[in-house]
Every structure is written in C-alpha cells, then in structure tokens.
Amino acid sequence: MDATHQFTTAILIRKLESSFTLTSDERQALETLPMQITAIKEGQDIVRQGDRPSRSCLILSGFTCTYKMTGDGKRQIHNFQIPGDIPDLQSLHLKVLDNSLGTITPCSVGFITHEDLHKLCKRHYRIASAFWRETLIDGAVFREWMTSIGQREAYPRIAHLMCEMLERLRAVGLVNGYSCEFPITQSEIADALGITPVHVNRVVKAMRADGLIELKGERLNIPDWETLKKAGDFDPTYLHLESHQAAA
Amino acid sequence: MDATHQFTTAILIRKLESSFTLTSDERQALETLPMQITAIKEGQDIVRQGDRPSRSCLILSGFTCTYKMTGDGKRQIHNFQIPGDIPDLQSLHLKVLDNSLGTITPCSVGFITHEDLHKLCKRHYRIASAFWRETLIDGAVFREWMTSIGQREAYPRIAHLMCEMLERLRAVGLVNGYSCEFPITQSEIADALGITPVHVNRVVKAMRADGLIELKGERLNIPDWETLKKAGDFDPTYLHLESHQAAA
DNA sequence: CGAGGTGTTGACGATGCTCAAGGGGAGTGG
DNA sequence: CCACTCCCCTTGAGCATCGTCAACACCTCG
Numbered sequence: 263m264d265a266t267h268q269f270t271t272a273i274l275i276r277k278l279e280s281s282f283t284l285t286s287d288e289r290q291a292l293e294t295l296p297m298q299i300t301a302i303k304e305g306q307d308i309v310r311q312g313d314r315p316s317r318s319c320l321i322l323s324g325f326t327c328t329y330k331m332t333g334d335g336k337r338q339i340h341n342f343q344i345p346g347d348i349p350d351l352q353s354l355h356l357k358v359l360d361n362s363l364g365t366i367t368p369c370s371v372g373f374i375t376h377e378d379l380h381k382l383c384k385r386h387y388r389i390a391s392a393f394w395r396e397t398l399i400d401g402a403v404f405r406e407w408m409t410s411i412g413q414r415e416a417y418p419r420i421a422h423l424m425c426e427m428l429e430r431l432r433a434v435g436l437v438n439g440y441s442c443e444f445p446i447t448q449s450e451i452a453d454a455l456g457i458t459p460v461h462v463n464r465v466v467k468a469m470r471a472d473g474l475i476e477l478k479g480e481r482l483n484i485p486d487w488e489t490l491k492k493a494g495d496f497d498p499t500y501l502h503l504e505s506h507q508a509a510a
Numbered sequence: 511m512d513a514t515h516q517f518t519t520a521i522l523i524r525k526l527e528s529s530f531t532l533t534s535d536e537r538q539a540l541e542t543l544p545m546q547i548t549a550i551k552e553g554q555d556i557v558r559q560g561d562r563p564s565r566s567c568l569i570l571s572g573f574t575c576t577y578k579m580t581g582d583g584k585r586q587i588h589n590f591q592i593p594g595d596i597p598d599l600q601s602l603h604l605k606v607l608d609n610s611l612g613t614i615t616p617c618s619v620g621f622i623t624h625e626d627l628h629k630l631c632k633r634h635y636r637i638a639s640a641f642w643r644e645t646l647i648d649g650a651v652f653r654e655w656m657t658s659i660g661q662r663e664a665y666p667r668i669a670h671l672m673c674e675m676l677e678r679l680r681a682v683g684l685v686n687g688y689s690c691e692f693p694i695t696q697s698e699i700a701d702a703l704g705i706t707p708v709h710v711n712r713v714v715k716a717m718r719a720d721g722l723i724e725l726k727g728e729r730l731n732i733p734d735w736e737t738l739k740k741a742g743d744f745d746p747t748y749l750h751l752e753s754h755q756a757a758a
Numbered sequence: 759c760g761a762g763g764t765g766t767t768g769a770c771g772a773t774g775c776t777c778a779a780g781g782g783g784a785g786t787g788g
Numbered sequence: 789c790c791a792c793t794c795c796c797c798t799t800g801a802g803c804a805t806c807g808t809c810a811a812c813a814c815c816t817c818g
Binding site: 312328330332337357387395397401404406407408409413414495 | 560576578580581582584585586588600603604605606608609631632635638639642643645646647648649650652653654655656657659660661662703704743747748750
C-alpha cells in the first residue's frame with residue numbers, strides 16, 4: 263500500500279466514520295481495498311446508459327453528475343456528486359446501467375471492482391450496511407429533487423439546489439463559512455432542475471438582486487443563509503447527515 | 511407457521527426468485543420470517559415523514575404511495591407500490607423517515623421488524639443483496655420519474671406512468687393481456703407527475719380520443735401498447751425486470 | 759486574435775395553472 | 789327506496805410561469 267493509496271481511501275473511511283466507529287479490522291479492510299486511480303478530463307463520460315460495468319468509482323476530487331437522455335434528446339441530471347461519493351455504486355447489484363455518469367470538472371476517481379466490493383461486504387456487515395445506506399441517501403436525494411421539480415417554482419428550486427450543495431460540501435469539509443466552489447454552469451442547473459438555461463439566468467439574476475446569493479466564476483457565496491433556506495423550502499433531513507442530528 | 515403466514519411470504523419468495531434460485535436454507539429463512547399481518551383502510555398513512563420506525567412493511571394486497579409535502583402544502587408522490595413491494599425498506603438504514611407512506615386502496619400489509627431483517631441479511635448475503643437491489647430499483651424508478659417530470663410534457667408523462675404501472679403489475683402477475691387494475695385517481699396522478707388535476711383530466715381526455723387508453727372506474731385497458739410506449743418514451747430497462755432480459 | 763462556450767437580455771408565444779361551476783356515481787341514512 | 793352527500797370527473801375562460809428564438813457581451817484558451 264503506497265502513500266497515495268492510503269490517502270485516497272481516507273476519504274471513504276472518514277465518510278463511513280460519520281455513521282459509526284470502525285473496528286481496526288474494518289478499517290484495515292478499507293485501507294487495503296484495491297483501487298485504480300484515474301484522472302478524467304471535464305465533460306467526459308465515465309460510464310454510459312446501457313453499459314454493464316464490473317467496477318464502481320469513488321470520486322476523489324472534482325464534480326460529476328449522473329444523467330439520462332430522453333428519446334427526443336433532452337437531458338435530465340439526477341444528481342451532482344462531490345468528493346467522497348460513489349455515483350455508480352448501484353451497478354454492484356443492477357447489471358445494466360440505466361443512466362450515464364459524466365464529469366463536470368476535471369476529476370480524480372478511484373475504480374473499485376465489484377468483486378472486491380462484494381468480498382468486503384460479505385465479510386463486514388456494517389460496511390455493507392454503510393454502502394447500502396449511501397445508495398439509500400441517493401434515493402432520498404432523488405425524492406427531494408423530484409419534489410422540487412414537480413412542486414416548486416423555478417426560484418425556490420434553484421435556491422434549494424444551492425442549499426443542498428452547500429450542506430453536502432460542508433459535510434466533506436469543502437466549505438468556508440457560507441462560501442464554496444460551484445463549478446456548475448447555468449445550463450447544467452437547467453438540466454438538473456427541469457428549466458431552460460435562459461430562465462435559470464433570469465432567476466439567478468433575481469436572486470442576486472434579492473441579495474440571496476453571490477455567484478461569480480466558479481464560486482458561490484451565500485450572504486443570507488436563513489433567507490435562502492426559507493426561499494428554497496430547504497430542510498436538510500433528507501440528506502441524513504448524522505453530524506447534523508448530533509449537533510442538534 | 512400457519513397457512514396464512516406461508517401464503518404471505520410466498521409473494522416475497524417469488525419476487526426474489528426472479529433474480530436467482532434460492533437455496534433450501536435461504537428459502538426456509540424467508541418462510542419463517544416473522545411478519546405481523548395488518549389490514550389498513552384506504553387513504554390512511556402507514557408511516558409519516560419524521561417517524562423513526564423499527565419495522566418495514568411488505569405490501570400483500572392493494573396499492574400504496576410514498577409522498578412528501580412541501581412547505582406550502584403541495585404533495586409530491588414519489589412512487590406507487592403494488593403487492594410484493596416494500597415501500598419503506600430504506601428505514602432499515604435511515605433512522606428518520608424523510609417521506610410518508612399512505613394507502614391508495616384498502617391494503618393488507620405485513621410488518622417485519624428491522625431486527626429480523628438485520629438477522630436475515632447478516633446471515634444470508636444473497637438475500638441482503640436482493641433487498642439492497644430492491645431499494646436500488648426504487649432509486650432507478652425515482653430517476654425515471656424525475657426525468658419525466660423534468661423533461662417530458664404532460665401527455666408523454668401520463669403515458670409513461672401508464673406503461674410503467676402495466677409492466678410492474680405484469681411482473682407480479684396482475685395483468686390480463688393489456689388490462690389491469692388502476693385505482694389511482696386523477697388527483698393522485700397529478701400529484702405524482704407534477705401537474706394539476708384539471709390538466710390531467712384534459713390530457714386523459716386527449717389520450718382517450720387518440721385511442722391510446724381506456725380508463726374507466728378502476729380499470730385501465732391499453733388497446734395499442736406500442737403506440738402508448740412510443741408516446742410515453744417508455745423504455746423498461748430502468749425497472750430491471752430480469753424476466754425481460756431473459757425473454758429478450 | 760479568433761473561436762467557442764457561457765452568461766445576459768428582449769420580445770413573443772405556449773404549455774399548463776387558477777378559478778369556477780356543474781355532472782355523475784357510490785355509499786349512507788332516514 | 790329515495791334523498792342527500794361527498795368525492796371524483798369534466799369543462800370553460802382567462803392568465804402566468806416559463807419556453808423559444810434571437811442577438812450580443814464576456815471570458816478563457818489555443
């Protein structure tokens with residue numbers, strides 16, 4: 263196990279430890295988990311709808327998104343992933359991918375074979391549970407997004423997304439105060455929220471005018487968190503961040 | 511084990527066997543799984559957003575839906591469940607429920623404690639995998655619905671839902687030809703697809719006029735499956751019905 | 759310095775929403 | 789057995805959020 267590898271599994275270990283304390287046995291199993299580290303440029307697909315992958319990938323750095331194309335060429339983005347996420351963990355039990363996974367920014371990812379994951383899960387029930395739990399949280403995020411897209415208007419929808427991204431980035435230590443990296447273009451926001459890029463632009467303009475967000479380049483700053491939360495009808499329960507409940 | 515109980519676990523066993531063949535050991539573990547059978551009237555909540563349930567429920571008969579309320583009182587239905595589904599299996603690993611579960615019709619459900627489920631999963635890796643897989647399919651359905659709501663117009667959105675329900679009901683043997691029970695009201699369709707009941711009504715009217723569906727009382731009949739599929743941009747891959755792939 | 763992606767803005771139009779009212783069927787109670 | 793009620797379905801008219809089309813500014817990068 264070289265130093266680089268230990269560093270990469272650390273992000274996974276830290277994530278799991280937010281739920282429970284690992285035994286030394288479990289910790290060692292994770293530390294020695296074989297992983298193939300790969301750098302991927304922005305705007306590339308990692309896996310595609312219809313693929314039958316034999317491995318899953320852990321995001322080490324960068325942003326990705328999962329998405330699906332409709333018959334007439336429209337794109338729905340289902341989620342954005344940030345470091346620590348495993349966007350295609352589902353493929354461990356679902357043979358054929360029903361969505362694609364692409365990079366938003368240049369990324370470093372670690373591929374883990376399904377064989378190794380199965381071995382790990384079979385031996386360590388709590389780790390299996392933790393992985394299962396991760397996929398359940400993905401599902402919870404899908405439900406919340408569906409609710410946003412189906413029931414909320416464009417303004418709260420965008421506000422909600424900003425809130426979610428900040429909270430998730432905070433959970434992995436990528437937030438300073440109320441400011442974070444936000445490399446997602448307005449077109450991507452549009453595809454994620456079921457609105458057009460033009461309309462995203464207008465709404466973002468209004469949000470800026472209302473003093474809710476500062477969005478420039480690839481940075482997002484939130485001057486008034488409470489108001490943004492309210493505007494976005496944001497309740498972080500669905501993210502199931504243990505630290506939240508612990509803090510509360 | 512009384513006769514009634516054996517009958518109830520049968521639906522679960524049949525479902526799992528669509529993925530793989532159970533060993534006699536696994537089969538016995540499932541057959542003896544303690545389950546508390548309960549009848550529930552229509553329009554009742556089984557569990558609610560914010561609850562911390564210690565058991566999950568298997569739908570034995572009837573239709574249910576999972577949903578979530580927004581801050582301003584709108585409802586998003588995330589999925590409809592049919593016999594054989596376990597709508598709140600997620601609560602096995604997520605302490606606090608972030609959505610509610612209610613009945614659409616009178617239902618018979620079987621409650622299984624999380625303790626028993628954990629025991630079962632810990633001992634039988636393949637059963638654990640099958641349950642995990644079920645929750646992953648839920649996630650796949652969420653993604654597809656999100657895509658529908660975000661990218662498709664009302665007409666294909668409704669067509670898509672009809673296609674999905676028919677295919678899922680077919681998989682559990684509840685379809686005759688292209689005709690099935692469909693006890694979902696237009697208001698519920700509206701809450702599921704992010705449109706208003708009034709507009710659902712108009713679109714259903716158009717679909718009837720186009721000869722795509724016959725919807726009367728609690729029955730749905732599809733005279734022209736291929737055209738409906740096309741109109742709904744429906745590709746059943748996301749349902750991950752093994753039988754499909756086997757047949758193809 | 760040109761090119762291409764991203765952000766920005768205007769004018770117009772359409773899908774779908776709101777409000778409102780009435781019809782039909784199933785269950786209930788007198 | 790009939791009236792009453794409630795829920796669901798249905799339809800019309802007007803309106804609003806958001807989409808489409810189009811043009812231009814800005815920035816990064818080769």
